[in-house]
Amino acid sequence: MSAGQPPARKPKWFKSSYSGGNTTECLEAAYTPGGVLIRDSKRPSGPRLELSRRAWAQFIADVPTS
Numbered sequence: 001m002s003a004g005q006p007p008a009r010k011p012k013w014f015k016s017s018y019s020g021g022n023t024t025e026c027l028e029a030a031y032t033p034g035g036v037l038i039r040d041s042k043r044p045s046g047p048r049l050e051l052s053r054r055a056w057a058q059f060i061a062d063v064p065t066s
Helices: 053-062
Strands: 027-032 035-040 049-052
Touching (some): 035 053, 049 053
Antiparallel strands (some): 027 035
């Protein structure tokens, strides 16, 4: 038995609390050890954007709350 990396866990995706009830325009995010993954909720197997923890923190800090 070789000593390799353990199998990767599947990300636990969540939608923003700001997502509309119609679910037609929504992004999903998932925390990873290195940062955050972002995807289109309508295309879960489509492309994903990966952000570092630092980039995610800066993004959240810059998003207006009202």
